[in-house]
Amino acid sequence: MATFTVTITPTAVLTIGARWCIKGITRWMASAATTTLALAGQTIQFQQVEGYLKPADITITAGMITAGTTAAVYTATQWLASWGTPMSGCLFKGQVLLCGRNFATEQTFPSESRIIRWSEIGAFRFLGAGANALKNEAGMMYGTKASSEVAMRTLPMKDHVAIYTTMQVILLKPVSQPAPVFEVEELLDGIGILNPLAVASNSEGTKHVFVDKNGYLRELGIGPYGKIAPKLIGYQHILGTLQSNFNMPTGVGCAVVTYNPDEDEFYISNGVNSYLYNADGLTEIGVAISTFINLKSTIIANELFASSSTKTLGNVTPLITDGYVNIETDIVDFNLAAIKTIRQVEIAGSLGTSAVAYVMIKYRNDRSGSFVSTSWVRCSPNGVATPIVSGSDFKICLKMTPVDGVVINGITVEWSLTDKSSVRGNYASSSAT
């Protein structure tokens, strides 16, 4: 019987376990080891080694038998070019998780647009490109919705990883049994995000804030008994317009959520309007911020910010430059449908040094009608204005400048009943003064 061998290259793989065998015929053999059992038509297989892509199976030909040898090359790779570019990624307990892929058109099933890959623990090696399949650490899965789904963002959440796609939010829970893999829990069905930056996490990874594709503000956080649960916050009437005419190549309608760990607040903006969301509520701010870092007392900070006391850095676009705090209340009717007269508005709080405050009232007498505005009335130095105006419904508007130093605890509206036709009892018959 003629001898047959396989030569494996590069030499670096020979000491880390590269082997070949004839499927079903021989044991695993080292490079250049010989066998007399080879026949044409048999299949040569190769053993997986870490950090390299093993050669494809080889079918033995008559020519190879005559030559008594063939060659195989292990390719050093950590990522296959054919896998393209993921939409986003994160690091979670030593594993890299990458998700999604952008395609111009919808792909056929199962579509790599919704793929989620995770690496080996402690190594940037993925299943199918250098990862050791026997360790069962690296893996992949597809989103569970339609092939048009795009996995947009992976973010650690406590001891899990949240995956935000265009159609759902799922949670990957690491489990150790029967193997170190992820258990999948679907948190939100039919609710997803439009771009990878529409979600942000706090520093501890215990709260995510995101704007869903319908413009609702939502949180993912630690619920009762430590369970991770989504929470609908709302504000769709405000944030819904942020993503109008969404077009990533132009940046239009790209809602971005940015976390500021120093102030524990989230900025939500599309570059045209900008909002601040914190544990207490939502307000509008005068700058759009798409990214935020704090360099603190590093050497680079001292060089970057030679003339600035703050060491924070971001992409900051001024949007409101009038220098005023502007506030408008929801509809107020003092629980009476009748015509009332507002006589005085008092602002409680402090307005800062050299501050100027104004009050304006929007009013209407017909609940189906539109509101009419008074002119702005300047407040006295102690924060009192007398914009005398009658109506059934009101909205109280305030504006104060400068912005710094303004702290308002509330307002008090002094009013009287002008139309007593709807009143019964003592008030109607009294001659109150």
Place this chain on the structure above:
Amino acid sequence: MKTFRTPIIKGFSEQAIRAAEVSTRNSGLLISCKQARIQKAGLEGYTPDVNDILLTGRKFYDSVTAAEITITRRWPFPQIFLTDVGVFIGALSGLYRITDPSPDEYPDIVLVDYSSGATVWPWTCIPIPGYPAFTSGTKFVYYDSNATSYVVVS
């Protein structure tokens, strides 16, 4: 004439702008609140204090060629990432690392080019210690330990 005094407090101490689309009369909440934020002490005038990377007059230069690099502001670019090996700028035109803020020529910044070429989708950072990776849906920049260099996938 008898007058009444009605305090409106809730919108100045909690929630600020109402979360629901439907108006609730006398809720005390706000429908608009600009240049302020809600805090335990009340509603305070506020503008986030953040230095802009695209400071007026600032120029960026390539660390190798010394050629000027144009960093364009086009929402949401440029993005900035703080990693354990330095500060990266994820720009519309590519990925760069700040290597020298050039204090003698403040406010100019010298950059190391990691991946030039336009991107469409925004960058995200994968903070692998020592070798952070970046991906944008258009480009994927990672450290290849076999090649001992950064690799760019487009």
